[in-house]
Amino acid sequence: MSEPKTVEALAAEIEAEERRPLERLLVYFGRYWLFFFLGGLVLYFSLTTPHHAFFGTNNFKTIALDTSEVILLALGETFVIVTAGIDLSVGGILLFSGVTGGTVMLDLAGTPAQVASLQYPHASVAVPVGVLVIVATSIVLGFLNGVLVTALRLPPFIVTLGTLGMFFGAADLVSGGTNISAVPSSFQDKVGNGKIAGLFVPVVIALGFVIVTHILLRYTRFGRYTAAVGSNQEASRRVGIPVDMHLIKVYTLAGFLAGVAAIIDLSRFGSINLAAHNTDNLNAIAAVVIGGTSLFGGIGTILGTVVGAFIPTVLQNGFIIQGVDPFWQELLVGATIIVAVYLDQLRRRRLS
């Protein structure tokens, strides 16, 4: 099939080579492509919504609030996916730790009669203890995932699919199949609805963990091990990286961050809804993958994940403000995500 190059083709090649500086510039911008895409969405919605309603501090604050929970789940998921693993159980960890902590919180806050009439005489003890129980439970569950993945040598997909079911079932058992509701109102006022420096507390918490995990993945030995294990597990083992121990740590971290998300969920709604977390894992994985992390491991960034988490929320918010019909919203969100990731992949292919 291959024919000798014509003079014209050679000329075109030379011309293309001369264009390289421009292309290099494009590549440089391309690295931040997703940021530009998100910025473009914000600009588009700001210009097209009636009275530019989208473009407002309060709207940005609520978008950030709505995204904080999925960001926390996605941060942990980023580490797991960079190790070439996957954690399908994050929604289960969120639910089980939230239900357990919420139950403890309600039991300690007052007698059942007092709680039923929204009186919480011991809220000052019950809330911090409940939060600690959530954190401790989530760490144990994440640790369990890590141990099962390494000790049984099973694919993380299977292990976490299994534990997802176990955690959901355990949450039903602990709660007796009832949504946990009406936790002390002080918890809602101070955390879910509280503000620090004008920002909602859940947003501040999420921002804190974004900074910490960004540093952890990018600048520490922990991050380098994570990428190394994901690129080539066998090679990592041979150069002396304690692979199993590291994987356990990564799954424990993902569990812990799901616990933090549970705290935010409980404090925002004053309740934990047994039915509301079935697709948390998909939302988290979607944020990670939209953000450019490879499902095959080795490559990934926290900032990409953050942008990936924001894109669906911004689209949903923007479409509603534009007044798009509810049935069209979901369709358009899905289609836009495909376009964004396709363009990102095009850029990557050209880069390599």
Add this chain to the structure above:
Amino acid sequence: MKTRRLIALIVGLGVVAAAVASSTTLASSGSTKAPKKTYTFYLVAGIASDPFYLTMKKGAQAAAAKLGVKLIFTGSPKAFSPPTQIPYLNAAIARHPDAILIAPTDKTALIAPIKNAIKAGIPVETVDTFINAPVAFTNVSTDNPAGGRAAADALVKAIGRKGTVAGISVTPGISTTDQRKEGFEQELKKYPNIKYVGTQFDNDDETKASQETAALLTRYPDLNGIFAMNVVSGDGVTAAVKNAGKSGKVKLVEFDAGPEQVAALKTGTVDALVAQYPYGIGQLGVQLAYKYVTGKKAGIQKHYGTGSAIVTRANVGSASIKKYLYTP
């Protein structure tokens, strides 16, 4: 190393298998020792974790205890949807009870599975929701169109008879919430100074409901009122309005009276609740099924409406309203 791990695994599985075996033998020996025939009814909830259905369960259990009926409450705690509900219905059919009470999660998707139950000789009664086929021997439910109309009246009154209002519902295709929405929209037409900007759907997820509410508040800065059409939608809308610092400014009327909703009513974010009477639905449902299976079929009507009540801050403490508040 590898063999040891394998042995540990086998031992572990063996222990689990033994535990399961012993628990099933215990269960079956328990049921065979029943002294004489008692009627067994299944109550299949729309979603077993919702305060509404848990309150219905209490009413059903109370009636069952009085009649000496064994009542088994079942249903998915995970989702209000046909794919999650149908396995619970099929499992109930497999146990061949004397009657099945079910809150179908879809007007059409549940027709065939319910017909299967009837084909197997089990009478079926629909409670709360219904299906688009007259195969159930009766239906016990709230008058949802009337509830939707009452919600419209309450919301219009709360915002001072003029302004912009929106709705938040679960998903299209559910008999109850569809009727609430229709009743609400119909009634709004009576008020010329009300601008209705449509209803968003949240798939029974409070995070999505709050996202949608936040966006609506941005889109319509002059939005005066929202009607949330069930427990979960209500909880999401309440959270979003609180977060926006608009408690009391944007008037909220919500269907149902779950614990969070009642708390929000008392603290001022919610202005009125259209409370159903799930305890009564459960109670009447079991009584009717008992009548049916004991041969007194003649007097049973095709539909029974259980009342609803408008709960406000003024009447929430009163004795006559107490029975309408959900107690999961």
